[in-house]
Amino acid sequence: MKEQLRHAIQAALKECYRTGTLDSGVVPDEIQLEVPKNPDHGDFSTNLAMALAKAERKAPRQIAEVLSVAMQGNPLCDKVEIAGPGFINFRLQATHWYDVLHQIMQQGEQYGRCQVGNGKKIQVEFVSANPTGPLHIGHGRGAVVGDAVAAVLQAAGFEVQREYYVNDAGNQVQTLGNSILLRLRELQGEAIVFPEDGYQAGYIVDLAKQLLAEQVGLANATEAEAVETCARFGVAEVLKWIEADLKAFGIHFDHWYSERSLYDRGMVDQELSKLKEKGLSYEQDNALWLRTTEYGDDKDRVLIKSDGSYTYFASDVAYHMEKFDRGFERVIDVWGADHHGYIPRMKAMLAGLGHAPEDLEVLLIQMVNLLRDGQPFVMGKRSGNFVTLREVINEVGSDACRFFFLMRRCDSQLDFDLELAKQQNSDNPVYYVQYAHARVCSINRNAEESGIPLPRREDVDLSRLELAEELALAKYLARYPETIVGAALNYEPHRVIFYLQELAAQFHSYYNRQRVLVDEAAITQARLYLVNAVRRVLANALKMLGMSTPEQM
RNA sequence: GCGCCAGUAGCUCAGUUGGAUAGAGCAACGGACUUCUAAUCCGUAGGCCGAGGGUUCGAAUCCUUCCUGGCGCGCCA
Numbered sequence: 001m002k003e004q005l006r007h008a009i010q011a012a013l014k015e016c017y018r019t020g021t022l023d024s025g026v027v028p029d030e031i032q033l034e035v036p037k038n039p040d041h042g043d044f045s046t047n048l049a050m051a052l053a054k055a056e057r058k059a060p061r062q063i064a065e066v067l068s069v070a071m072q073g074n075p076l077c078d079k080v081e082i083a084g085p086g087f088i089n090f091r092l093q094a095t096h097w098y099d100v101l102h103q104i105m106q107q108g109e110q111y112g113r114c115q116v117g118n119g120k121k122i123q124v125e126f127v128s129a130n131p132t133g134p135l136h137i138g139h140g141r142g143a144v145v146g147d148a149v150a151a152v153l154q155a156a157g158f159e160v161q162r163e164y165y166v167n168d169a170g171n172q173v174q175t176l177g178n179s180i181l182l183r184l185r186e187l188q189g190e191a192i193v194f195p196e197d198g199y200q201a202g203y204i205v206d207l208a209k210q211l212l213a214e215q216v217g218l219a220n221a222t223e224a225e226a227v228e229t230c231a232r233f234g235v236a237e238v239l240k241w242i243e244a245d246l247k248a249f250g251i252h253f254d255h256w257y258s259e260r261s262l263y264d265r266g267m268v269d270q271e272l273s274k275l276k277e278k279g280l281s282y283e284q285d286n287a288l289w290l291r292t293t294e295y296g297d298d299k300d301r302v303l304i305k306s307d308g309s310y311t312y313f314a315s316d317v318a319y320h321m322e323k324f325d326r327g328f329e330r331v332i333d334v335w336g337a338d339h340h341g342y343i344p345r346m347k348a349m350l351a352g353l354g355h356a357p358e359d360l361e362v363l364l365i366q367m368v369n370l371l372r373d374g375q376p377f378v379m380g381k382r383s384g385n386f387v388t389l390r391e392v393i394n395e396v397g398s399d400a401c402r403f404f405f406l407m408r409r410c411d412s413q414l415d416f417d418l419e420l421a422k423q424q425n426s427d428n429p430v431y432y433v434q435y436a437h438a439r440v441c442s443i444n445r446n447a448e449e450s451g452i453p454l455p456r457r458e459d460v461d462l463s464r465l466e467l468a469e470e471l472a473l474a475k476y477l478a479r480y481p482e483t484i485v486g487a488a489l490n491y492e493p494h495r496v497i498f499y500l501q502e503l504a505a506q507f508h509s510y511y512n513r514q515r516v517l518v519d520e521a522a523i524t525q526a527r528l529y530l531v532n533a534v535r536r537v538l539a540n541a542l543k544m545l546g547m548s549t550p551e552q553m
Numbered sequence: 554g555c556g557c558c559a560g561u562a563g564c565u566c567a568g569u570u571g572g573a574u575a576g577a578g579c580a581a582c583g584g585a586c587u588u589c590u591a592a593u594c595c596g597u598a599g600g601c602c603g604a605g606g607g608u609u610c611g612a613a614u615c616c617u618u619c620c621u622g623g624c625g626c627g628c629c630a
Binding site: 032034035036037038041045047050053054059060083084085086087130167170171172285286287289298299301302303304305306307309311312313336337338339340341342343344364366367369407408409411412413414415427428429431432434435436438439442443444445446447450479482483486490494495498501502505508509511512513515516517518552553 | 555557558559560565566567568569570572573574575576577578579585588589590591592594595610611622623624625626627628629
């Protein structure tokens with residue numbers, strides 16, 4: 001609809017040039033058309049006259065006058081007005097808004113989906129927490145945002161894969177194995193000295209007990225073998241926890257990618273030799289370096305240390321190179337904001353390989369400040385005093401938790417007060433949105449009990465929706481698809497949350513002012529049609545973001 | 554010292570990519586349940602958009618210099 005109007009304006013502009021009422025001949029690439037904040041300013045508004053003022057050397061209002069004359073009588077528009085410094089405001093025929101309702105009812109679950117992504121393959125890698133302990137609240141935010149970004153991209157027509165990168169190689173896994181082994185020996189009565197940098201948390205002891213119960217024979221193993229066994233066991237168990245936690249959140253990964261497998265398959269050496277061939281790496285001080293400075297990094301980065309071991313960066317380079325080998329045109333990484341210093345070297349690496357900077361998009365999730373009764377709560381795996389994601393989900397509920405994490409832009413910090421979140425039960429905005437959905441369902445139930453049929457497209461007379469607020473509701477429903485596109489292209493799922501809240505607010509307000517089931521059958525039918533379109537959009541958005549759609553509350 | 558993110562109502566945050574009179578939710582105050590669910594609605598009050606300068610028809614939004622807070626700057630992960 002917006003596009004139709006855009007074309008009409010473009011045609012009018014060309015007509016003006018043809019007839020000589022305007023003479024600059026300038027046609028902007030894209031005519032800006034927006035929905036004004038103030039409904040008095042019409043359904044759509046363009047700044048075209050102001051934009052042309054310079055080229056035309058005329059006052060904006062004068063140009064607007066000429067254009068609006070050319071637009072008069074256009075069948076799309078009910079009214080064309082000039083306002084303010086030179087805005088041209090359009091009010092569309094009501095039938096266009098009625099058509100939106102028909103579209104929604106006809107498309108059902110598909111309404112809001114589109115093909116702007118054009119099937120482009122895109123990967124979202126998120127969470128990717130080290131498998132050395134349970135997920136905490138900060139991981140939860142990344143999990144929800146990553147999942148929502150993926151969902152919104154899917155809705156916009158991208159082919160999306162959700163991937164979890166498992167850091168099952170490297171020092172932190174050694175530390176895990178060592179920590180478990182020490183606790184195991186402790187359980188067997190040995191006096192041990194637990195190292196400062198070991199994992200102190202209680203779950204390590206649990207893992208040790210479990211290992212003990214399973215009677216894994218470590219007696220004849222060397223120290224290194226024992227640590228290795230404990231590490232493998234620990235990683236496998238912790239991954240089970242993580243998967244279960246994510247499942248409780250309704251999050252499913254298409255693919256779990258093992259870092260260790262990169263080494264086992266020789267991928268790291270293979271990719272590193274490609275870099276060498278391209279002259280992107282060099283040896284110095286017995287170490288192998290990547291020339292990231294040539295592509296904007298502060299300093300070159302080490303791939304292989306002088307002792308022959310690989311850096312974390314090395315496997316990350318190989319991993320990301322392979323992502324593109326797997327055919328993804330764009331790759332999104334969701335990271336904690338404390339890793340932001342890592343971005344320049346990753347981008348530099350890709351630039352060296354001839355990728356555009358946008359091919360890798362890193363979403364930084366800012367910190368979650370965990371509070372309890374307003375007091376900061378210290379987190380850290382080693383301190384052993386942290387709140388797990390599972391605890392929070394159990395306390396607050398998955399829906400509320402997801403909603404809360406999605407309410408803010410991911411690049412601003414988030415205060416999460418556990419007591420507050422628990423209290424929120426009835427205050428939480430998620431219920432506000434879900435309640436709107438439940439209310440429509442309730443109306444439907446009442447209609448059914450009274451023997452009122454649900455309206456069918458062929459029978460319903462939408463011109464009975466005469467109230468300004470009814471039209472406003474339809475107009476807002478029309479903006480759902482563009483909201484998704486905006487959220488997808490900008491990786492900003494919070495836009496959908498704000499849309500939901502606004503839609504629910506408009507619906508609740510309408511509900512309190514007007515009855516749907518009234519004496520006059522035709523009006524009842526039209527209003528039922530409208531509120532069920534609202535329900536449809538609420539349900540589509542809630543489902544897309546992984547939240548439930550209760551029919552009763 | 555360098556870099557990234559943020560700074561908007563008492564609090565938590567939006568702000569359609571530069572548009573018209575800057576908006577919500579909490580918190581405060583006052584109203585609305587014999588009518589489809591009051592987990593709702595209606596109203597009142599609340600602002601130097603961190604500060605200064607610049608760009609233009611027009612700036613919370615873009616550029617610049619500061620100030621404040623958070624986070625990073627290893628041959629750690």
